Amino acid sequence: MEKSFYNFFKSMKANLPTVNVVKNQTFKNLTTIKIGGKIRAFIEIKEVTKLLKIISICKKNKVDYFVLGNGSNLLASDKIHEKVVLKISLKNIRAKNNLIICGAGVNMFSLNHFAIKNGLSGLEWSYGIPGTVGGGVKMNAGSFGSEMKDIVEYVYYTDGEKIFRKNVKSLDFSYRNSFFSKNNYVILKVVLKLKKDTPENIDNLCTKIFSKRFSSQPYGTLNAGSVFKKPKENYAPVLIEMCGLKGQKYKNAEISEKHCGFIINTNGKATFKQVLKLICKIKKTVFEKFGIMLETEIEILE
Numbered sequence: 001m002e003k004s005f006y007n008f009f010k011s012m013k014a015n016l017p018t019v020n021v022v023k024n025q026t027f028k029n030l031t032t033i034k035i036g037g038k039i040r041a042f043i044e045i046k047e048v049t050k051l052l053k054i055i056s057i058c059k060k061n062k063v064d065y066f067v068l069g070n071g072s073n074l075l076a077s078d079k080i081h082e083k084v085v086l087k088i089s090l091k092n093i094r095a096k097n098n099l100i101i102c103g104a105g106v107n108m109f110s111l112n113h114f115a116i117k118n119g120l121s122g123l124e125w126s127y128g129i130p131g132t133v134g135g136g137v138k139m140n141a142g143s144f145g146s147e148m149k150d151i152v153e154y155v156y157y158t159d160g161e162k163i164f165r166k167n168v169k170s171l172d173f174s175y176r177n178s179f180f181s182k183n184n185y186v187i188l189k190v191v192l193k194l195k196k197d198t199p200e201n202i203d204n205l206c207t208k209i210f211s212k213r214f215s216s217q218p219y220g221t222l223n224a225g226s227v228f229k230k231p232k233e234n235y236a237p238v239l240i241e242m243c244g245l246k247g248q249k250y251k252n253a254e255i256s257e258k259h260c261g262f263i264i265n266t267n268g269k270a271t272f273k274q275v276l277k278l279i280c281k282i283k284k285t286v287f288e289k290f291g292i293m294l295e296t297e298i299e300i301l302e
């Protein structure tokens, strides 16, 4: 074992003996596409104070850390990842007038149900996105014409030493991008500004959104959502379909028949390289046919 990790484990044991540092976790277990190799150290974060101490131990021992939400936008390679993966499970949630204040680890499903119960509208578009609030803010997740930026009021985050707060105007939100795309800060808590409505109305809208999603996306399969960002010329799935790539397979990976922007791990046995091979094929074919270079939306961890 590398000396830096040896020292990291030693320091964790001495300073945070009650924190469970898992040594045999894999990205396959932690991502929705169910692909990815072993992780040197995995820690589930339930308290901010412990998170700050863990980051400080990482920095002191010069080991890299990676912040994980629900792994629904990630494609990780099958090699061993020499990182400390910090899964953000900060799950407090409360409503105050028309605001929802929630931990970054709250998943979008729970958030939507909380909003329905409290008669707060504005989040319905996100119903069915299988990520966390933190992942959603970083990616500026969006669908059906709305995005996180439309409802975020404030974000609390940390660099591992101090806790900061930024309001929506200084978060540099753009298409699938935010202030957090350019740094390694950890989002801790998000304040969302919503509008009052009846739980029935909100519930109905969520159901409509979900059935739209269900009918247009390969729901229930192993995937990481839309692989490509929308280029300005046209929708990526339209371009991919026009190239005749719909349903194409490479071993255990497949370009979805239902939505060409999704790549599916068909039997749970697809590898990183198989998915990457399809991604490269799509990019090459679309570029040769239309002169458009598709950009990946999913995060690829080599």
Ligand SMILES: Cc1cc2nc3c(=O)[nH]c(=O)nc-3n(C[C@H](O)[C@H](O)[C@H](O)COP(=O)(O)OP(=O)(O)OC[C@H]3O[C@@H](n4cnc5c(N)ncnc54)[C@H](O)[C@@H]3O)c2cc1C
Binding pocket: 032, 066, 067, 068, 069, 070, 071, 072, 073, 074, 088, 104, 105, 128, 129, 130, 131, 132, 133, 134, 135, 136, 137, 138, 139, 140, 141, 142, 143, 180, 185, 186, 187, 188, 217, 219, 223, 224, 225, 226, 299
């Ligand atoms: C079936 C399916 C449908 C989807 N539909 C949509 C859709 O309609 N619209 C859409 O935008 N996306 C969609 N996605 C993609 C994905 O769900 C979103 O991007 C989601 O917001 C990612 O959240 P996550 O918690 O899973 O993030 P992860 O995949 O865990 O991480 C994504 C990025 O966010 C970072 N991150 C996560 N949590 C934090 C935190 N607390 N602080 C700092 N950084 C953090 C990670 O380091 C990583 O860089 C879909 C995915 C699937 C599988």
